[in-house]
Amino acid sequence: MEKNVISGDLAVGVDIGGTNIRAGLVNRNGEVVGRSFALPTKGNDTADSIIGRIREAINFVLTDREIRHHNILGIGMGVTGPLNVPDGLILECPQLPSLHYFPLRAKINEIFQMPVFMNNDADAMILGESLWGSGKGYGLVLGFTLGTGLGCGIVSDGKIMPGRRDLSGEIWSSPYKDVTIEDFVSGRGISDLYRKISGQTKSALEIGALGNNGDEEALQVWYEFGKAFGFALSWTINILDPDIVVVGGSISDSFHLFGKSAHDYAARFSCPSPLALPPLVKATLGNDAGFIGGAALVYESLV
Numbered sequence: 001m002e003k004n005v006i007s008g009d010l011a012v013g014v015d016i017g018g019t020n021i022r023a024g025l026v027n028r029n030g031e032v033v034g035r036s037f038a039l040p041t042k043g044n045d046t047a048d049s050i051i052g053r054i055r056e057a058i059n060f061v062l063t064d065r066e067i068r069h070h071n072i073l074g075i076g077m078g079v080t081g082p083l084n085v086p087d088g089l090i091l092e093c094p095q096l097p098s099l100h101y102f103p104l105r106a107k108i109n110e111i112f113q114m115p116v117f118m119n120n121d122a123d124a125m126i127l128g129e130s131l132w133g134s135g136k137g138y139g140l141v142l143g144f145t146l147g148t149g150l151g152c153g154i155v156s157d158g159k160i161m162p163g164r165r166d167l168s169g170e171i172w173s174s175p176y177k178d179v180t181i182e183d184f185v186s187g188r189g190i191s192d193l194y195r196k197i198s199g200q201t202k203s204a205l206e207i208g209a210l211g212n213n214g215d216e217e218a219l220q221v222w223y224e225f226g227k228a229f230g231f232a233l234s235w236t237i238n239i240l241d242p243d244i245v246v247v248g249g250s251i252s253d254s255f256h257l258f259g260k261s262a263h264d265y266a267a268r269f270s271c272p273s274p275l276a277l278p279p280l281v282k283a284t285l286g287n288d289a290g291f292i293g294g295a296a297l298v299y300e301s302l303v
Contacts, residue, residue: 011298012058012075015121015290018043018095018148023057024288025064025072026295030132032288034064047098055111062112074115075108076297078124078290080149085166088118095148117297121290122151122169123160125248125283127300128293130155133284134246142242143283146229146251150182154240159300171232184228187251194221208254219257226258230265237270237277248283255282 010033015022024036037060039053058075082091088105090096109116119127126135126143135141135155145151152169154161161168172182183189187204194200194207198217202210210218233245247255263280270277285292 009071009073011073011295012061013291013293013295013298014054014058014075014077015124015294016054016077016079017041017121017290018080018093021053021057022288022291023061024291024295025061026292028299030128030285030292030296032292034061036288036291037061041096043095044097047102050096050099051104051107054108058108058112072114073302074117074298075112076117076124076294077104077108077119078121078294078297079104079118081120082170083118083120083166085119085162088116115298115301117301119160119297120151120153120166120169121145121293123153123155123162124293124297125151125285125289126153126246126293127155127158127160128285128289128296129246129248129283131158131296131299132292133289134281135244138243140240140242141244141246142236142240142278143246143248144229144232145249146185146187146247147249148187150185150232151249152232152236154242158303171236174232174235176228176231181228181232185225185232189228190221190225190251193224194218197221204251204254208251208257211254211257222254222257223261226261227265229258230262231269233262233266233280234269237266242278244278245280246283247280248285248289252282 010025013026020038021041022038025033027033037057080095090099090102090104092100105116105118122145125145129135130141141155143153150172152171154169174181190204207218211222267277
């Protein structure tokens with residue numbers, strides 16, 4: 001993506017997932033400046049190889065000729081977790097096995113010699129949505145990232161709510177039926193459910209395309225997916241009573257296929273109230289949401 005919106009100081013945003021690394025420059029209005037960059041993470045590679053790709057992505061956006069004379073406030077990274085946020089460490093992340101207990105924040109600071117901020121990728125994305133996307137103007141924003149796994153973040157008045165151990169929103173390991181909620185509410189869960197129903201193996205993206213074409217088995221999968229997600233919504237809505245719920249991540253492209261069943265089951269198990277459930281909406285920052293959220297970590301630190 002390329003835009004020629006240059007407004008004051010800039011922040012580098014980086015989204016580091018198990019599948020891809022994306023980076024871009026973002027101004028104080030949440031607008032992408034210059035060219036963003038993406039490349040495969042190749043998460044099973046060595047630590048040096050993965051760090052090399054992160055460095056390549058950041059270097060690409062920093063050497064854009066249009067921004068060379070602008071002040072870079074810092075680098076913000078949304079990283080697949082779990083993390084030790086205060087110390088800037090990746091813990092035992094199954095998508096990045098060679099980076100277990102790796103001091104990622106310190107390493108990127110050493111390479112680029114500028115302030116580096118790091119947080120869970122779901123928290124970063126929801127922070128970006130609360131500042132510049134679907135959650136803008138709302139006080140308490142509950143957000144979910146639906147992709148390879150299940151992420152959840154909570155932002156109150158423009159600040160991430162981290163919890164005592166920086167684990168607020170980490171619901172992926174919570175029980176659902178006889179396994180965890182992530183076993184159902186994730187790309188892997190969608191593929192597993194489709195395999196059980198149809199006997200075929202397809203990705204969540206392919207199952208989304210089938211659903212768009214009215215395929216009955218795919219539509220059944222999306223209904224069941226929404227139902228499981230609705231249970232997760234009911235837990236979190238009952239605990240937090242948020243102003244809005246924002247749904248992002250790659251699977252949110254199929255929101256129209258599962259949103260109704262998710263809402264219906266959330267309503268069924270949410271605490272009765274004379275007021276309606278908070279709005280359940282799709283994130284609006286699109287494919288750039290991850291690194292825009294990373295940049296939001298920089299701006300959050302300046303408030």
